[in-house]
Amino acid sequence: MKILQTKNLVKKFGNKIAVDNISLTIDQGEMIALLGPNGAGKSTTINMLIGMIQPTSGQIIFGEETTDIRAYRSKIGVVFQSSVLDSNLTVADNIMLRVKMYFKHINVQSLINKFELSSIWKQKYGSLSGGQKRRVDIARALISDPKLLFLDEPSTGLDIQTRTKIWEILDGLRKETGLTIIFTTHYLEESQNADFIYIIDQGKLIADDTVLELQKKYTKNILKVVYKTGKTQKMELDNKNEAIQILTDKKSAISDFEYRPGTMDDVFMNLTGRKIR
Structure with a gap:
């Protein structure tokens, strides 16, 4: 079942075309890799899909309906390249403040266990290592029980053990809950496990297929x-x-x-x- 589509998505900044007529189709439960060189338009595309910026033209469709992107923010989780968490608060405070934003029951303990946060639960976020911060970032993004999780270069700068652990957790969540994951990465070996890959260069979609077919x-x-x-x-x-x-x-x-x-x-x-x- 289609969970997200874009049709002829365009984004211009002045006279510069950052994203040029990109159409994507993403099915529920898929892991999708969005690849491209620096400046290719990946982050701009992600920012349109999460509602940070509006397209110049084109459509974003969630499910079967053309959607005002702001209306479905509660159905998505986002992990940015740079963290948005408060460095002066503890891991617990950062997570629980997010929990209070939602009325539905959230199994926080399950996330603590999956991302192995117990040992750092009372530490200030700013004192954590890069890998620890990233585990907290992703756990926080999953607090809303999203249907779609966007990860913009989530493993940059992390050691191989942490990267492997994070992808194992995410793959397990996808199989358990049907979570759809859209991610960008410069570690191309991470895309080997994607169900489908879109490659963007100079704002244009230049290839899209499964890993095997590519x-x-x-x-x-x-x-x-x-x-x-x-x-x-x-x-x-x-x-x-x-x-x-x-x-x-x-x-x-x-x-x-x-x-x-x-x-x-x-x-x-x-x-x-x-x-x-």
Whole structure:
């Protein structure tokens, strides 16, 4: 079931077009990655979807109805690149102040347990590490029991252990509750678990598909062979069966090899180029 759509979304800042005619379709329960280089229009798109800024033109549709974006803010949770929490308040105060904004019953203890907040519950938010802050940020965004969770580069600067833990929790919540997640990231390996990916560059949507289909369309698999003579050969192949055949045919002459399937890094570089933005 469709939970969110945009139709021909455009955002202009003066004469500059930041988002140029972008149409998205997002189904309930999906994890969606919105990727692009710096300045591509990702954050502007997110800011329109959460009601921070209004589109210049185009439609945002929640469910089956064209929606005034302000009307559905209670149905979304947002984690910004920079935290909006009060550094001088404790974790408990930051969380419970948010709880008081909602009349429905909220299982705060469940969030405390999932995000392992008990040990830092009485600490001031400003004294926490980056990973601890991010766990609190996400837990707070889930207080309203949202149908949609927006994450704008949620794992930037975090160590691999914290990043892995956060994505494990979010994936579990998605499976338990049907939560829909839309996220941006520069750690492209994080997009491997997305159900669908949209890639934006210079404000335009340049590719959209599943991870597997994007890899089929825009990457090659790499086979590097080291021969007993010392010669090294690097080959681009369409699939692993080709690699198996080559290795079988030349096994007597090969001393070592390395096989690497195409990755989302390859997809991204092939679509957006190698120039630094």
